[in-house]
Amino acid sequence: MTPRFQWSPGPVSWQDDVSPLPPSEWNYDRAAHLLAHAGFGGTPEDIEKLADAGLERAVESLVRYEPLPNPKMQPFGESGFWDPTLDRFPESRPDASDRAEKYGASMGVNVKPAGNRPMQPVSDRFFYWLRATMLETRRLGYWWANRMLQTTHPVEEKMALLWHGHFATHENKVRDYRKMHQQIVLFERYATGNLRDLTIEVARNPAMLYFLDAQYNVKGAPNENFAREVMELFTMGVGNYTEKDVRECARAFTGWYFDDLAFKMDPEKHDDGIKEFLGRRDNFDGADILKIIFEQPVTAEFLAAKIYRFLVRDEISPALRKQLGTVLRGADYAVKPLLTAIFKSKDFYSAASYGGHIKGPVEHMVALMKHLGAESMPGVPDFNQSTIALGQHLLNPPSVAGWAGGKAWITPGLLIARGNVARDTLIPDMTGFRDWNFNAGTQGGKQGPNTVPPNGWDGTNESGQKVSKGGYLAQIKASGAVGSSTVIRKIGVIH
Amino acid sequence: MTNKNPLTGTGVSRRDMLRLGAGGIGLGLFGGVGPVPPVLSQASSSVAANQSGKILVVFEWFGGNDGLNTIIPYGDPLYYKHRPTIGIKERDVLKIDAQFGWYKSMRGMQRLFDNGKVAIVHGVGYDRPSFSHFTSISFWHTAAPNSGNEYGWVGRTAAGLDPSGARDNMIVNIAESQTLAVKAPKHVPLVFVDPQMFKRGMFAQEKPVLDTLAADREPVGDAHKYVLEVTKSAAKASEVVRAAWSAYRAKANPDLRLLDLDKVVALIEADFPTQLYYVPLRGSLFDTHVNQAAPHDRQLQYCSDAIEGFFSEMQRIGRADDVVMYVHSEFGRRVPENTSLGTDHGTAQVNFVIGNGVKGGMYGKPPSLSELVLGDNLQSTIDFRRVYATLIKEWLGADATTVLGQPFETLGMIKAQRAEKHATP
Numbered sequence: 001m002t003p004r005f006q007w008s009p010g011p012v013s014w015q016d017d018v019s020p021l022p023p024s025e026w027n028y029d030r031a032a033h034l035l036a037h038a039g040f041g042g043t044p045e046d047i048e049k050l051a052d053a054g055l056e057r058a059v060e061s062l063v064r065y066e067p068l069p070n071p072k073m074q075p076f077g078e079s080g081f082w083d084p085t086l087d088r089f090p091e092s093r094p095d096a097s098d099r100a101e102k103y104g105a106s107m108g109v110n111v112k113p114a115g116n117r118p119m120q121p122v123s124d125r126f127f128y129w130l131r132a133t134m135l136e137t138r139r140l141g142y143w144w145a146n147r148m149l150q151t152t153h154p155v156e157e158k159m160a161l162l163w164h165g166h167f168a169t170h171e172n173k174v175r176d177y178r179k180m181h182q183q184i185v186l187f188e189r190y191a192t193g194n195l196r197d198l199t200i201e202v203a204r205n206p207a208m209l210y211f212l213d214a215q216y217n218v219k220g221a222p223n224e225n226f227a228r229e230v231m232e233l234f235t236m237g238v239g240n241y242t243e244k245d246v247r248e249c250a251r252a253f254t255g256w257y258f259d260d261l262a263f264k265m266d267p268e269k270h271d272d273g274i275k276e277f278l279g280r281r282d283n284f285d286g287a288d289i290l291k292i293i294f295e296q297p298v299t300a301e302f303l304a305a306k307i308y309r310f311l312v313r314d315e316i317s318p319a320l321r322k323q324l325g326t327v328l329r330g331a332d333y334a335v336k337p338l339l340t341a342i343f344k345s346k347d348f349y350s351a352a353s354y355g356g357h358i359k360g361p362v363e364h365m366v367a368l369m370k371h372l373g374a375e376s377m378p379g380v381p382d383f384n385q386s387t388i389a390l391g392q393h394l395l396n397p398p399s400v401a402g403w404a405g406g407k408a409w410i411t412p413g414l415l416i417a418r419g420n421v422a423r424d425t426l427i428p429d430m431t432g433f434r435d436w437n438f439n440a441g442t443q444g445g446k447q448g449p450n451t452v453p454p455n456g457w458d459g460t461n462e463s464g465q466k467v468s469k470g471g472y473l474a475q476i477k478a479s480g481a482v483g484s485s486t487v488i489r490k491i492g493v494i495h
Numbered sequence: 496m497t498n499k500n501p502l503t504g505t506g507v508s509r510r511d512m513l514r515l516g517a518g519g520i521g522l523g524l525f526g527g528v529g530p531v532p533p534v535l536s537q538a539s540s541s542v543a544a545n546q547s548g549k550i551l552v553v554f555e556w557f558g559g560n561d562g563l564n565t566i567i568p569y570g571d572p573l574y575y576k577h578r579p580t581i582g583i584k585e586r587d588v589l590k591i592d593a594q595f596g597w598y599k600s601m602r603g604m605q606r607l608f609d610n611g612k613v614a615i616v617h618g619v620g621y622d623r624p625s626f627s628h629f630t631s632i633s634f635w636h637t638a639a640p641n642s643g644n645e646y647g648w649v650g651r652t653a654a655g656l657d658p659s660g661a662r663d664n665m666i667v668n669i670a671e672s673q674t675l676a677v678k679a680p681k682h683v684p685l686v687f688v689d690p691q692m693f694k695r696g697m698f699a700q701e702k703p704v705l706d707t708l709a710a711d712r713e714p715v716g717d718a719h720k721y722v723l724e725v726t727k728s729a730a731k732a733s734e735v736v737r738a739a740w741s742a743y744r745a746k747a748n749p750d751l752r753l754l755d756l757d758k759v760v761a762l763i764e765a766d767f768p769t770q771l772y773y774v775p776l777r778g779s780l781f782d783t784h785v786n787q788a789a790p791h792d793r794q795l796q797y798c799s800d801a802i803e804g805f806f807s808e809m810q811r812i813g814r815a816d817d818v819v820m821y822v823h824s825e826f827g828r829r830v831p832e833n834t835s836l837g838t839d840h841g842t843a844q845v846n847f848v849i850g851n852g853v854k855g856g857m858y859g860k861p862p863s864l865s866e867l868v869l870g871d872n873l874q875s876t877i878d879f880r881r882v883y884a885t886l887i888k889e890w891l892g893a894d895a896t897t898v899l900g901q902p903f904e905t906l907g908m909i910k911a912q913r914a915e916k917h918a919t920p
Contacts, residue, residue, distance in 0.1 A: 007715065094789060213835070216785055221834035225784055228627065228840075238630045243870065246626075314718055355716025389692065391671050398671070398778070401629055407721050408672035412729030413687035415722070419705070420696045 007033075007354055014350035016320045018327075021346050026055040030349050037311050037357065038062050038343055039154025040366040043373050059343045063192065063336050065153035072150040076143050076181055081132040083108070087260050089129065089175055096126045129175070136177040138384045141394040144184055145383045146376055148366040155339065160187035161362060162310045164395075165402035167202045167234060169211035171395050179207035180395050182261060195303055195333040196294045199234060200287055206258035212400065214256050219271040222250035229400050235293045237302045241278060248275040253286040294333060301325030304338060311339075312348060313356030314406040320347065358409045361390035364418070368425060381424040389417045549852075549891055552759055552772040552805075552820045553649065553676070556798065558781030559628060560824035561838050562845035563873075564791060565601070566615055570594035573864040577831045577871075581788055581838070591615075595857070600796035603803030604847070611855035612806070613847055614908045616882055618862040620843035620875025624826060628782070628840070632825035636675035638880050638899055648883055648898065649771050650679025655893035656770060657681065664732060667762060668773045669755040677773050683728040685769075688777075690740035690758060693733045706730075739765035745808060754797065756805040764812045770891070781824060785835035798822075802849060819850035819890050819909075823879065830864060831871050842868075843875035846882055852890065854908050881906060 008029040010021075021030075031051035035042050039062065050058040061068065085108025090096035100106035100122040109125045112118040148157040164187055171180050183205060190198035202208050203226070209215070212226035227250035232238050255270030256263070275284050278292055293299055304324035305316050316324075324338060331337040342348055359367060365387055369377060377383045387394060391414050397403055410418075564581070568574045569588045588596035589605045595615075597605045607613050621640040625631045634640040638648035653665045660681030668677045668686040677684040687693050697705055708730075714720035740746075743761035753760065759772045780794050802820065809815040827844035843862050862873035881903045884895035889909035896902045 009715070091786065092789065095786075213784055216833075216835040218834075223784065223833065223835060224839055232627050232629075238625065238627050243626065247870075313716070352716065355714065355719035358718045358722065399628075404672055407718065410722055410725050411671075411673055411686035412725055412732055413689070413693045414672075415725050415729050416695050416733055417692055419708075420694075423696055 009351040009354035010346060010349040012351050014346035015352045016317055016323075017346040017350070018320070018323055018341060019346055020344040021055055021349055023055055025349070026058075027051065030055075031058060033349065033354070034058060034062070034343060035154075036367070037348070037353075038339075039158050040148060040363060040370045042154075042370050046370075055344060059340055062155050063339045063343065065156055068152050070152045072152075073147060074143075076140060078178075079136055079139070081129075081136055082176070082178055084260075085109075086129055086176075090126065093123060093126050096122050133171065133175055133177045137171040137180055137395050140177055140181055140184070141387075142377060142383050144394065145362065145366060148362075149369050149374065149377055156188060156191040158311070158363075159191035159307075159335070160184065161360075162307065163187040163191070163198065165360075165397055165405070166306060167199075167205075167208065168397040168400055168402035169207045170397055174207045174210055176207070178261060179205075179210070183207050192335045192339060195328070195335060196290065199230075199294070200290050202234070203230065203253070203286055203290060204256070204263040206261055206263065209256060209258045209263070214253070214258070217250060217254050217256070218269040219251075219254045222247065222254055222271070224250045226250070226253060230290075231293065233401055235290075235299045235302060236296060237298070240296065240298050245277055248277045249289050251275055252277070252284045252289045256286055297325060297329060300329035300333070303333075304328045307335070307338065308342060310405070311357075312342065313353050314358070315352075315356070358406060360403060360405060360409055361387040361392035362394055364390065365421070368422070372425075378425075378428065380428040381421060386421045386424070390414060390421060391417075548770070548817065550763065550770055550772065550814075550818045551652075551886055551891060552756070552774065552818060554756070554798075554802070554820055554822045555632075555674075555676075555773070555775040556781050556794075556822060556824040557628070557632060557775050558783070558824065559826050559828060559840055560781045560794075560844060561783065561787065561791060561828035561841075562824075562843070563828065563830065564787075565598055565795060566591075566617070566845045567596050567598060568594060568861065568864065569596055571864050577864065579832070581832045581836055591857070595861075598792070598795050600792050601799040603799040603801075604849075605799075607803055607806060607849060608855060612851060612853055613849050613855050614853050614906075615857045616846040616848065616877060616906070617857065617859040618843045618873065618876030619823065619846045619859070619879050619882060620826070620873070621878055621880075622875075624842045624869070624872075624875070626826070626840040628825055633675055635823065635825055635879060638883055644900075645678070646680050647674070647676035647678045649676045649773055650682065650684065651898045652887050652891065652893055653679050653771055654681045655887065655898045656891060662768060664735075664767060664769050666771045666773070667759070667767070667769045669758050670773070670775050671777070674773055674775050677771070683724060684773075685728065685732050685736070687736065687758075688755070690736050690761075693736050695733065735765075735767070736762070739767060745811075753804050753808075754801045756801050760805060760808045760812075763809070763814055763818065783837055784833070784839065785837040787837040806849070816851045819848060819852055819886065821882070821886055822847040822849070823882075827873060829871050830867055830873060841872050843873040846879070848882070848886070848908055852910050854910055858906055858908060877906075878903065885909065 006029070008027060010025070028047060028051040032041070032047045035047055035050055050061075053061065090099060090106065096106050097119045100111050100119060104111050106122045107125045107129070109121045112121060148154075148161070151157050164183065167183075167187075169180075169183065171177065174180060186198075186201055186205060190201065208226075212229060213223050214226060217223040217226065224246055228246050231241050231246065231249065251271045251273070252275055255266045255268070257266060257269075258264060270285070272283055274281060275289075277284060277289060278296065280292055282288070284292070301321050301324070304327065305321045308316050308320070308324055324342070327341050328335075328338045347353060365377075365383060384394070391409060392403060403409075563574065563578070564583055567583045567588050569583065569585045569590075570593050575582045583598060587599040589599060589602065590596040591608070597608070604613060608615070621634065623641050625634065625641075633643075636647045637644040638651075644651075649666060654660065657665055658681070662682070664685050665682045666677050666679060666684035668674050668684045669688060670686055671688055673684060673686045677686075695705060708726055712723060714723055739761045740758065743757070743764060745760065746757050754776065755774050759774060762769060762772075776798070780790070783791050783794075802822070805820070806815060806818075809818050823846045824844050826841055828838035828841040830841070833839050858877075860876040862876055864873075866874060868874045880899050884899060884903035885905040885908055887893050887895040887898050889905050889907070895905070
């Protein structure tokens with residue numbers, strides 16, 4: 001086992017040079033650099049394996065990961081909160097009561113036949129589901145983080161994370177963890193697949209259709225939300241199309257909608273007329289439009305640069321952007337050849353590619369656990385709480401533009417939070433636990449200090465009976481509303 | 496190995512460590528901050544040297560605020576023709592004159608306006624407007640429409656006010672990540688949302704080692720260099736910000752819903768040396784494409800109440816004469832409503848400049864509702880950089896031409912006596 005004593009960035013002259021690194025330049029540090037950028041890093045043993053394999057085989061095993069068994073991947077274990085009455089969930093609480101007023105019921109619950117507050121059951125049901133799907137989405141985030149940590153295909157998970165931020169939707173608007181789960185599965189399946197196919201799948205994806213108002217995009221009254229974002233954020237970037245292209249694009253996607261978890265097209269609402277789009281003229285539908293977009297050289301450059309900036313470094317020169325765009329387009333938008341070219345290039349090992357990437361919070365937390373050799377994400381500190389504190393709430397990117405990334409991950413406050421998360425990881429704060437159900441009352445009750453008895457837990461409960469084996473971690477004292485009675489709660493870890 | 500010094504490899508000498516350890520503000524945080532935190536008085540004494548004087552607070556309403564449903568041209572029948580369902584009925588308008596009125600939930604702003612403290616600027620925009628949220632806001636941030644600038648207009652204004660870049664904490668940005676508008680050539684803006692998070696957890700014994708994190712060291716790459724710079728700025732600022740926040744009492748008042756403006760109040764009350772505050776409203780809350788009536792009503796009320804609350808706080812702490820607030824969005828909305836009871840991305844918008852130092856009233860020529868451009872949009876009548884120039888020159892007293900790269904005619908909306916009062920300290 002070789003510790004990584006120091007970095008060995010290549011010469012400045014390698015920058016922007018996409019020719020392959022000579023085998024003689026391969027070493028332990030460069031294997032560590034590859035694993036950190038292509039995936040989430042690893043233990044010295046993981047790095048040693050890549051170093052021994054040589055550049056060619058190291059890159060090959062990372063990028064063409066399919067043959068490698070991946071025994072720890074488990075499907076998401078749903079809590080089963082959802083039921084069909086939640087289909088077509090109201091957009092707002094007033095919307096929920098409007099429906100209830102109209103039909104006497106909403107979301108499977110009836111309006112009260114008599115008495116005060118007849119709408120209360122409807123309101124309760126509405127907020128129940130908001131809470132339930134939010135909590136289940138946190139479980140989903142935790143599950144995904146574990147996949148990132150446990151996978152033998154780190155490139156697959158790293159790229160899925162990229163596509164989640166690129167084709168961004170958030171649960172806060174989608175309000176259905178199942179649709180978010182469906183997206184993770186999609187992004188893993190197409191992680192290093194064909195980008196045109198992925199984009200078409202995204203345009204048919206229920207979470208995306210709902211997120212960008214597809215249900216309002218109908219013949220005669222197009223809603224431009226998706227049409228604009230698909231060109232500006234997903235494929236070409238601003239400045240490569242006109243406002244007319246946006247309007248024509250919106251027309252082509254009219255009638256696309258979803259029924260629960262399935263894509264549907266309503267021919268009645270689809271505008272089948274002639275559209276003029278990026279200099280072409282025909283009765284295009286959405287898939288045709290996306291194919292035309294992927295014929296534009298700028299699309300390949302835009303996406304290649306996005307991948308490069310996510311994996312390698314924040315800044316990319318116009319020349320390198322062009323070169324990588326050519327590679328992506330030459331492979332008809334298959335991602336693997338581009339990744340292979342990037343990971344083998346001299347540029348990837350040049351001085352500019354060292355210390356040029358700021359890890360996003362999710363990448364940072366997974367990498368931290370990888371480096372520590374953790375087998376699964378710990379419960380304390382909580383993965384979601386930690387990454388939210390660092391500015392990245394998985395499955396809830398701040399807007400359709402995803403996370404800004406790069407230097408935006410670091411501000412004075414967020415940097416301090418990173419330090420604290422690192423500390424919480426090494427010294428998990430079990431005694432700092434607060435009882436969330438504790439109610440201080442109105443007369444100044446308070447939650448007292450947490451204590452650990454010097455001799456540890458004797459393994460008995462309040463009645464003196466032995467309970468499951470474990471360690472006594474903390475005893476929380478809380479006083480009641482008038483400060484006279486004390487409640488003791490014991491917190492233990494059960495093995 | 497004979498290494499006994501725990502700092503070996505950190506690039507910090509023992510002498511540096513002692514200097515850092517004794518450097519006053521540092522990262523040291525043991526136990527709570529008392530009612531009169533000593534560090535706050537340190538901050539106060541440094542303010543005396545810096546003389547923050549006039550303060551500008553930019554409150555950005557990101558998402559594309561629908562200006563026509565904010566200051567409503569209820570006197571123009573064309574307005575109701577374009578907006579048969581989501582147009583605001585005359586009975587829901589707080590009238591200013593026979594043409595215009597505030598949206599009904601904006602009573603707070605109306606009261607400020609009636610006291611002569613609000614300038615309403617009509618038709619603010621720029622030539623060849625972008626309909627993209629992100630592109631348009633970047634034009635506003637850099638003050639470089641259809642072009643670009645590495646730095647933001649607020650960051651460049653800081654350099655105009657303090658060309659040497661010697662003043663610490665010149666710019667505060669209440670945001671999750673740094674807003675482009677504050678990216679500065681000479682200053683490191685202080686960016687945070689939650690002052691309580693602005694604290695390094697540690698045991699006393701760990702302090703000397705953690706303090707060395709802010710020491711000079713050789714960066715490996717561009718991103719690393721940036722992280723090292725921020726490390727220093729974090730060390731300087733974290734304790735004073737928390738002390739100011741902890742001393743600020745009005746945050747417990749549930750009637751004061753100040754959005755993120757409460758943090759600005761806390762720092763101004765603590766005599767922070769900051770002259771430029773930038774507060775982007777979080778969560779794209781003005782992005783209302785469908786069924787916009789209810790959310791827009793709510794947003795306008797929250798923001799309007801927050802602004803009134805902010806100025807009542809300024810009054811309470813005796814700084815109302817020293818602060819001007821500027822409100823803008825990245826664009827307005829299209830004139831005709833869409834078929835989903837909302838509006839799509841548009842062009843010209845209404846801006847607000849608020850404060851005791853402002854000559855209240857309406858400025859600019861309201862765009863015509865009959866001569867629409869670029870697919871049913873308003874033709875802007877004032878370049879937004881004229882408003883910027885007014886704030887930079889008339890209010891802050893810096894050279895607007897240098898900051899903006901070209902001359903712009905100012906709007907004469909700042910009271911002259913205020914400018915004189917501050918010109919002579």
